[in-house]
Amino acid sequence: MTRTTRRSVPWRFAVPAAIAAATVGAVTFGPSAFADDSHPGLPEQTAEQLVAKVAAARADALTGTVRIDTDLGLPALPGKAGGNGPQALLSGTNKLQVALDGPDRQRIGIMSDLAEYNVIHNGRDVWTYDSRAHAVTHGTFDHGRSDVASLVPTTPQDAARQLLDLVGPTTDVRVDGTGRVAGHDVYKLRFAPKAQGSLIAAATVFVDAKTGVPLRVTVDTVKGGKPAIDIGFENVSYDKPAAGTFDFKPPAGARVEEATPNEARPEAPGTPGTPGTPAAPTGERAEPGLLGEGWATVVELPAGGEAKDATGLLGKLGKPVPGGTLINTRLLNVLGTDSGRIFVGAVDADTLQRIAAQR
Amino acid sequence: MSPTDALPKTGVLSPAFRYSADKEAFGSERPPRLRGLTRSELRLVFLRPRTAAMLGFLAFVPVMLGVALRYFHDGGSSGGGGGGGSMDFVNQVTGNGLFLVFASLAAALPFFLPMTVGVVAGDSIAGEAHAGTLRYLLVAPAGRTRLLLVKFAGVLAFCLAATLTVAVSALVVGAALFPMGDVPLLTGDTISMGEASWRALLIALCVAASLVGLAAIGLFVSTLTTVPVAAMATTVGVVIVTAILTGIPQLSAIHPWLFTDGWMSFGDLLRSPIPTDEIIRNLGVQTAYTAIFGAAAWARMTERDITT
Known part of the structure; x- marks a missing residue:
């Protein structure tokens, strides 16, 4: 019923190809509100x-x-x-x-x-x-x-x-x-x-x-x-x-x-929105201990309910290191010691272990 | 270009050809009007028993959802923040029937709606070719580009009809099974029934527009073959493959490029204030897909030897 003649791809297919290329180009290299690469000239500021x-x-x-x-x-x-x-x-x-x-x-x-x-x-x-x-x-x-x-x-x-x-x-x-x-x-x-x-x-x-x-x-x-x-x-x-x-x-x-006033607080994300307050919000109810200072601040999560849950999670996700279990992410290290304490900080594993050992 | 001597006698013509043959093409050099062609194409699409069956199936989706939520939903069970895979808006539907419209559209959009659109779009050109009517359609001096436009218009009309079928059915079922009243938005604000109806209409249009990109893909696939089932299966296959790609988090880099990526943006119409970025982006994606695959369909259609 069908008879097809073979021939080279006709020029007309250049049209959809051109539209596709133009779209991809415009989206990839065009201006984006979020990541705008322009550098406006502004007066110098210290x-x-x-x-x-x-x-x-x-x-x-x-x-x-x-x-x-x-x-x-x-x-x-x-x-x-x-x-x-x-x-x-x-x-x-x-x-x-x-x-x-x-x-x-x-x-x-x-x-x-x-x-x-x-x-x-x-x-x-x-x-x-x-x-x-x-x-x-x-x-x-x-x-x-x-x-x-x-x-x-x-x-x-x-x-x-x-x-x-x-x-x-x-x-x-x-x-x-x-x-x-x-x-x-x-x-x-x-x-x-x-x-x-x-x-x-x-x-x-x-x-x-x-x-x-x-x-x-x-x-x-x-x-x-x-x-x-x-x-x-x-x-x-x-x-x-x-x-x-x-x-x-x-x-x-x-x-x-x-909710009672304390619980009324929206459960803040465990994300450190910033350096300096790594993982602070989640444990704030029981006043976590802050160790070290500046960029090397390490938070010790209070023992009890949340820490216990976290210990279980640590066991699953972390890898064993001398004296405890360590979860390594790009921004945070989490150390669960064998004594059941948990330390969190935006510091490398050595520093975290050193600070934890001082306690 | 117009071998009018090849005109057939009777019987095998699609309605589109019959219209143009009867009314305009004969005895006149003027090509048939686009409006007349479109009207007869719409008749072709909507008078099919298959179309009626698909619309009936779509109308049944809200009925299933409504009955399930009314009689088999033990309130509060999903109150804990909703586990993965649970239906959207479950907790709102039981309190307000209008939410069944949103819930049904959300449930039908990922698969049921694209499936029916795939069938209609895949059939559009390949169906004529299979029935042997495509060349007669082109014999009438309607032009291939024009024919393609008319076919696409038919598919678009089906997208809209399918979406409205789900929405209207959901509205009726929702009103019958659940209380109606002021509508709580996702942000927790409450709007009046009247304003909510406007938003429901906008949402239906938004959902219908979300299907346009897929319609263009189906139209293109349909120009590639003379076997309609193959075109339908391919188009539905595209939907399935896209859904699988969406489910793989490692491929998140390509997700923004998929035509399904912005499908859930219609939910933004239920916020206050309404963030328009995602909705506009979705419309842009659909436009881009339509331009690319529409042009590809045109290139294929105007180039190919049509022998059936």
């Missing part, structure tokens, strides 16, 4: 001036979308697909909707496919809403410890704030050229540890040249490759968030749990 500018920056009101790329080199954990909420930030790419209005009102929504996890802080109230479970938690903060933003380092500002604490004799700070983030011209401010032993090669803060607001932070590891953490705005506006953004009412039919 590192000190920039640090002062960041410290003085006041982003009272802000809305935008934050993208977080985390690549800790962890093995893919089973059940991650169902992950919702802050734990999801531990790996892969996540997007967040962020709205800030002064120190008392923040809202962060961690977006995933067909689901979202919201944390809303409004005055004394803290709400979380998990759309997948259709569940709400509500708590109130005691005064004096109401700064929820510092507990959830999910915005570049939080990350940068913690970096600024590191400025001192242990840190080498310098200006590393200019760039663009989310359509804003930025200075790159590079923080690097002077001492050996840290797994962090450098952290770079992209500072908005106009406002001094940090728009992106990347953390590079000594092992090279892509940043272990890359957190930045995809788009940002300094306009006041729409009225009502922070007025949360539990939706109809949702399960509402009242």
